[in-house]
Amino acid sequence: MTCKEAIAKLAEYLDGELTSVVQKQLEAHLKTCPPCRAYLATYRKTKELAAKVNRVDMPEDLKARLRALLIDRIRARPAGG
Amino acid sequence: MVHSRVMQGDEADLSLLERLRAGDANALEALMGQYSARVYRLAYGITRSAGDAEEVVQDVFLTVCRKSESFEGRAALGSWIYRITTNAALNKRRGKRQEVETSLEGELPSFKADGHREGARAYVLADWSQNPERDLLSGETREVLQRAIDRLPEHYRAVLVLRDVEELSNEEVAEVTGESVPSVKSRLHRARMALREQLTRHLGPRA
Numbered sequence: 001m002t003c004k005e006a007i008a009k010l011a012e013y014l015d016g017e018l019t020s021v022v023q024k025q026l027e028a029h030l031k032t033c034p035p036c037r038a039y040l041a042t043y044r045k046t047k048e049l050a051a052k053v054n055r056v057d058m059p060e061d062l063k064a065r066l067r068a069l070l071i072d073r074i075r076a077r078p079a080g081g
Numbered sequence: 082m083v084h085s086r087v088m089q090g091d092e093a094d095l096s097l098l099e100r101l102r103a104g105d106a107n108a109l110e111a112l113m114g115q116y117s118a119r120v121y122r123l124a125y126g127i128t129r130s131a132g133d134a135e136e137v138v139q140d141v142f143l144t145v146c147r148k149s150e151s152f153e154g155r156a157a158l159g160s161w162i163y164r165i166t167t168n169a170a171l172n173k174r175r176g177k178r179q180e181v182e183t184s185l186e187g188e189l190p191s192f193k194a195d196g197h198r199e200g201a202r203a204y205v206l207a208d209w210s211q212n213p214e215r216d217l218l219s220g221e222t223r224e225v226l227q228r229a230i231d232r233l234p235e236h237y238r239a240v241l242v243l244r245d246v247e248e249l250s251n252e253e254v255a256e257v258t259g260e261s262v263p264s265v266k267s268r269l270h271r272a273r274m275a276l277r278e279q280l281t282r283h284l285g286p287r288a
Contacts, residue, residue, distance in 0.1 A: 041208050
C-alpha cells in the first residue's frame with residue numbers, strides 16, 4: 001500500500017468500515033511509515049478540533065425571540081387547522 | 082447501519098406533531114427544546130454567520146409549524162428538520178459563495194509518482210496532535226481553524242457539521258443532503274484534509 005492509498009482510506013479506517021484485509025494492509029503500512037502515522041494523528045485531531053469549534057450555542061435572547069414569534073403564530077391558527 | 086437517536090422516527094414525534102397541529106403551545110415548547118439548539122448549530126455551521134443562522138432558525142420552525150400537517154411520518158422528524166435546515170442554510174449562502182470560498186485542490190496533500198507524499202521531510206513528519214488542547218483551541222490556532230472552515234465550500238461544511246458535530250452516519254447525512262453516500266464520504270474526507278493542511282502549515286515546520 002502506498003501513502004496515497006493509505007491516506008485515501010483514513011476516514012473509513014476511523015469509522016471502522018474497512019474490510020479486515022484492507023485494515024491489516026493499512027496498519028502494516030502505518031507501522032513502517034512515520035509520515036502516514038503523523039498524518040493519521042493530525043487528521044484525527046483535526047476532526048476533534050473542528051467539531052469542538054463548530055459546537056456553538058444558540059444565543060439565549062434568540063431562544064426567547066423565537067419562542068415569542070412561534071407562540072404568536074401557533075395561537076393565531078384555528079385549533080386543528 | 083447505525084442510526085443516531087435523533088434520526089429515529091417514533092410515536093413521540095408523531096404525537097408531538099399532532100399536538101402542534103392542534104395549536105398546542107406546549108408541543109411547540111417541546112419541539113424547540115428538542116431541536117432548536119441543533120438547528121442553530123447546523124445553520125451556523127453552514128452559513129458561518131450568527132445573523133444568517135438566526136434567520137434560518139426562524140424560517141425552519143415556521144416551516145415546521147406550517148408543514149406539520151403534510152408530514153406523514155415516513156421519515157423521522159429529526160431527519161425532516163435537518164433537511165429543512167440544511168436547505169434553508171444553503172439557500173442563505175447562495176450568491177455569497179464567491180466571497181471567501183476557494184478551491185480545495187491547493188489544500189489537499191500532493192503525492193509523487195511512487196505514491197509517497199510530496200514536501201520536505203520535516204513537514205510530512207509534523208505531528209502537532211499532542212500539543213495541549215487549550216493551545217490548539219485558542220488564540221491564533223483557533224483563528225486559523227475558523228478561517229479554514231470559512232473557506233470550505235458550503236456543501237462540504239454541511240457534511241462536516243452533520244457528521245462530526247451532529248454525529249450522523251454517512252447514510253443519514255446522505256438522506257438529509259440528498260447526496261449519494263460516496264459523495265458524502267468524499268466531501269467529509271476532503272474537508273478534514275483541507276483543515277488539517279491549514280493547521281499543519283500553521284503549527285508544523287514550513288513545507
